[in-house]
Amino acid sequence: MDYAIIPMHPDLWPAVREIYREGIATGNATFEIELPDWAKWDAGHCQDCRLVAVQWAEKDVGDLSVSRDKASVLGWAALSPVSSRRVYRGVAEVSVYVAASARGRGVGRALLQALVRESEAIGVWTLQAGIFPENTASVTLHKSCGFREVGVRHRIGKLGEKWRDVLLLERRSANVGT
Secondary structure: OOOEEEEOOHHHHHHHHHHHHHHHHHOOOOOOOOOOOHHHHHHHOOOOOOEEEEEOOHHHOOOOOOOHHHOEEEEEEEEEEOOOOHHHOOEEEEEEEEOHHHOOOOHHHHHHHHHHHHHHHOOOOEEEEEEOOOOHHHHHHHHHOOOEEEEEEEEEEEEOOEEEEEEEEEEEOOOOOO
């Protein structure tokens, strides 16, 4: 692996935001149509379990002391709470985005696997993902990391003028909440 998975730092937001922009532009990654600023994104995501895949220049590979401003962000993953109710404190929604230039290199899998480990370390027992059925790469990725399809939310929302279905996938921890 020629990249590392590290905690997301606010300094990396411009690169994370650009990868999010690429995802929005596909029309198959999210219902969002506008990029949030840092404050809005930060408020909507859990403070824990924010990860980025970064790559440094060849001379710096493996040297995690090299500053973040010299890193290229290849992808990111984060959790969002599904509810403020106490009963759902161990349930979170997954977001995983990979830069177009880094797809097909295992970045998404590495991020999702790390996110699963980190989420269990903080007591999350169920991860869920809502994915457009047309996003077959994301569906395949999640299933390969232990997610199972639990249903389809038919015509749950409009993207532009088109009604879209969303597959609901979940992963129940074998280690937390058993």
